[in-house]
Amino acid sequence: MNPMAMMMNDPLGVSMERMGSGTTWIPDAVPLPARHAMSGSWLLMLHGFGFAQYDKQGGPRGNDQFGSLNWAMLMASRDLLGGRFQARTMLSLDPATVTNRGYPLLLQSGETYRGQSLFDRQHPHDFWMEFAVMYERALSRSIGVTVYAAPSGEPALGPVAFMHRPSAMDNLVAPLSHHWQDATHISFGVLTGGLFGRHWKLEGSVFNGREPNEERWGFDRIRFDSYSGRFTAHLDSSWVVSAGYGFLKSPEALTPSESIHRVTASLLQGRKLGMDGQIASSVIWGANRHSGRTTHSVLAESEAILNRRNTIFGRVDVVQKTAGELVLPSGPGGFAPDSTFTVTALSVGYIRELVRSSKATVGVGFQAGLNVLPAALAPIYGSRTPAGGMLFVRIRPLHGAHTMSRTAMPM
Template structure:
């Protein structure tokens, strides 16, 4: 039985993405009751005469404004570097969110909502427990709120408390059997393993708190606790990567690369050296159960470690390894070792234009069984109201993961998939971006799968809306490249808008 509050949640989910940005337009930002400053007339700046290549952004001290756009999880890092869990993305990454300042406290909201029609190819019956077909109207969704509270009154706080809450309306909209996605695998519905369907995410996808403290001027340490939360394992989760934000679908490699993003019980201890970061986690290795409304039993029975490196403003790299104890309910006696590596690249192409690319590798080694690999390449090119995006994948899946006949369960099948799409924003830069998009997907596998799926290349498509807060701005400049907020590279609060 569903909790009664879930129905109002579904009705207001999209509204929250729209309403908060409208109130958080930072041109008229509520600074916690402070009196408005009288504007001083000044001569307009001729940007055409400026040599932007010689501007020393890293030497700019914007802390004088009295506020900073700090990461929720690390007092020494800007929010532009923050991604899912405690993972890093490039410092130049754009931020699609709305923000308010309440005195020295920082509140932010971001999310995505994809009302759409989707259909997949192939001849296979993709229903599970009698539910679901190859086509569907649905709306994958995510909404995250973030709060930062400095624990001292200095212009550059020595320590802070960060809180995050992420919700998804998937349990109500997608239901327990999820949406059709050819060759997808992982998790269960009514005790039966899902195949060719993406499972829904939990209503409560993250509830976390982080304490972080500076060590000297450029380094910091932090403790992240989540129930649920995300351990230090893998790249930024697909829905939080700039290169993947225009996709409503999860990658086929999700359970090889970033599936631990909803884990009921996480404790992460990390140390930030500036450009490098080392962190380790203890967490619950079990995937969320099929009741997407509840809180699963907390167990800290698994572990992981991750090394992250941001060598430049445009690049973020990580390598990580973890041990997952009994991740699948359908195979409780199987443990898993997961290794991942990723390179994320982001580059601003000028005013309201951006290129984001990610390459992600993941490997699963099941104790006493086979080792399988997954590769994902995705990119998104955005220029004003237009975005073109692409995702190419190769992933190895066993017949057991694809829920084939017992005779084929031990075989390994190499799956290839290519998705290409385009989004045109109908509303852009006004606090909320509403885009209309189309996506085509082409997938194939070895001939051994023909008896299940049919022969040839399997084609699917979808038409969708992509709704999210507009990209953050500072004084008309994209709020990007904020980097580490140490004494040598501080990026503080400038007047911000959602335009």
């Protein structure tokens, strides 16, 4: 076995390509596209996506924007002290390319801009999406121990973050349920420890429960005021299931006295599709409880790489949001801040690959979204079914040669 192939497995023989965001797992059958190379005793991995998009959201609360959503991840691994050491960083230029105000997205909520709640917009990723180290070592032939530490990283709580899910990797739009499910993927201060086998993982974390602040280029103050736990089972090469619980202390800067109990569960499935494709799906549930009230979210999404040229994707996203989260009018004739509304977002998209090299592919595509609202919100959004969408160009890496030989699908 060549050195790269040996380094692609952890101390228990688990493939590195099972890794999603943070310490999550994805199905072995649908690894994320990445490039790998050896540099001495180090295995290097590069992964990333770049979009240049025009975003148009309709109705009186909509807006439009030209921008770019992007992220790049570099990881370096080597054997150390009888185990495997890994250093990684993930960076995004979103604060410059979609600004600190983020991009238009009807019904989205969470985080702030200029001291006010963001609404009908998705916040940008911080420049330092992840800056972390991880160490894994076998305790026996069947059990290993793992430690993950990050000034900026992801605790063991939710599902795989949306941009790392094979079911959503080409869908540039964040789910409306982001802050019910995977929003902790950027937390400034994370310590995680756990035990794992070849097909299971049990982890616990202490971390910073506060959402990132408006200064998107640096590191926020590191705190360890929140905690979480997660169990993950790798049922076979096509199925991964996980469930987690977390206590988030004072996540929102505008409501510092409110803390959240969050529960999540997810099912990820994937398989090869012909010689050149794959299909991946996810079903995710998340619930937040704070101020004596529980709100729920559920998401189902899929992406199919049909062949070397064509990709389709879609999502159904249902979430309960309060009038306060949606920043609806209050006072006489308005809404009580704790009024809760169930909103639904439906979206589909398509990508046509235009240019392929030996290492990357460039495609052009669209994403179209239709929202379904309760009647009470129709006067605010102009109708019960406000729509929006994006046109975009996307570049991403192709799988490396070692992956193609293992999976027989050069995507």
